[in-house]
Amino acid sequence: MFMHTRGNKNASCVIDFKRGELRIPSYNIKIPLRSSLVRALIEENELETRPDFVLQVTHSGKLRIIAKRAPPLPHLSAPLRIIAVDENSRHGFAVAAFDFDGGCKLTHFERLRPGNHSYRRQLTAALQSFASAPSGEKRTQLSQLLPEELVKALTPERARELTALARRKERRLNNTFVQRFTALVRKLVGEDRRRGAAVVIIIDPINSESLRGTVLQGTLLRARRTLENLARYEGTALIELRASGKQCPHCGSWGTEVRRTRCARVYECHRCGVAWDRDKAATFNLAVAYFEKLRKRGNKATLAERALASLRKWLSKHPKALEY
Numbered sequence: 415m416f417m418h419t420r421g422n423k424n425a426s427c428v429i430d431f432k433r434g435e436l437r438i439p440s441y442n443i444k445i446p447l448r449s450s451l452v453r454a455l456i457e458e459n460e461l462e463t464r465p466d467f468v469l470q471v472t473h474s475g476k477l478r479i480i481a482k483r484a485p486p487l488p489h490l491s492a493p494l495r496i497i498a499v500d501e502n503s504r505h506g507f508a509v510a511a512f513d514f515d516g517g518c519k520l521t522h523f524e525r526l527r528p529g530n531h532s533y534r535r536q537l538t539a540a541l542q543s544f545a546s547a548p549s550g551e552k553r554t555q556l557s558q559l560l561p562e563e564l565v566k567a568l569t570p571e572r573a574r575e576l577t578a579l580a581r582r583k584e585r586r587l588n589n590t591f592v593q594r595f596t597a598l599v600r601k602l603v604g605e606d607r608r609r610g611a612a613v614v615i616i617i618d619p620i621n622s623e624s625l626r627g628t629v630l631q632g633t634l635l636r637a638r639r640t641l642e643n644l645a646r647y648e649g650t651a652l653i654e655l656r657a658s659g660k661q662c663p664h665c666g667s668w669g670t671e672v673r674r675t676r677c678a679r680v681y682e683c684h685r686c687g688v689a690w691d692r693d694k695a696a697t698f699n700l701a702v703a704y705f706e707k708l709r710k711r712g713n714k715a716t717l718a719e720r721a722l723a724s725l726r727k728w729l730s731k732h733p734k735a736l737e738y
Contacts, residue, residue, distance in 0.1 A: 504628075512725070534583065591637075
């Protein structure tokens with residue numbers, strides 16, 4: 415691992431933005447960098463506090479540039495953005511941004527769904543089984559998943575190759591899902607930082623016991639670690655809280671699921687009769703839980719009271735805002 419020293423041309427590793435190259439002078443190595451990477455590095459270098467860049471050699475022999483930065487947390491005051499993240503072991507993430515500045519606005523809501531790997535996993539298992547012990551019965555099973563011409567010519571060696579390809583495809587899709595999630599949260603953080611607002615990220619993480627053994631266990635845990643690194647890098651507070659999208663955002667009663675659509679799980683309150691999108695309600699209830707907790711701390715009680723009042727006023731003015 416090599417550390418780039420800003421402004422030192424004799425450092426063990428030098429990133430030259432003007433020439434668009436990475437140099438390791440002691441080995442006389444010059445590596446041209448993609449223009450998109452150079453632009454990204456320049457953008458990071460313009461941050462305040464500026465990051466340090468670290469060059470890492472991976473176990474596969476590739477070079478990785480890592481930006482290291484840990485600015486202090488800003489003073490918590492209005493204007494304020496709450497980024498609420500609800501994590502679900504089957505449905506991925508729901509991300510919402512609530513802005514507080516003399517009132518409350520829901521400025522962003524988005525669901526991020528992971529790729530559906532059920533077919534790919536079924537195919538991988540069938541290919542692996544055929545590669546280990548080929549038979550006519552297993553070839554027939556594969557004909558339900560692959561073109562017949564391919565299955566007729568299939569050999570155990572080719573089955574192993576296709577198994578490896580399917581697994582790489584799944585990893586790529588999962589990596590893309592984590593990158594999309596991280597990019598969205600960072601975009602929401604950056605928007606408000608540019609206008610001088612404080613930002614707090616709240617997440618309702620899945621219980622580790624509940625997550626264990628699920629299809630998305632590794633992917634969601636990796637996304638959560640990435641979010642923790644992002645919060646440190648951006649100097650943003652990351653708070654873990656519990657809140658449920660099954661709870662009515664209007665009266666607090668527990669609702670019942672009444673239907674599912676392609677995108678939403680719809681709940682209904684038997685007390686006040688309203689219906690809501692479980693994912694949207696989860697992010698709203700997370701924001702409420704954060705300010706309820708903050709209200710119990712004397713030094714931030716006034717801010718919390720105002721924020722809670724703003725949340726409730728916003729929902730009363732927009733009663734259908736949390737519907738599916």
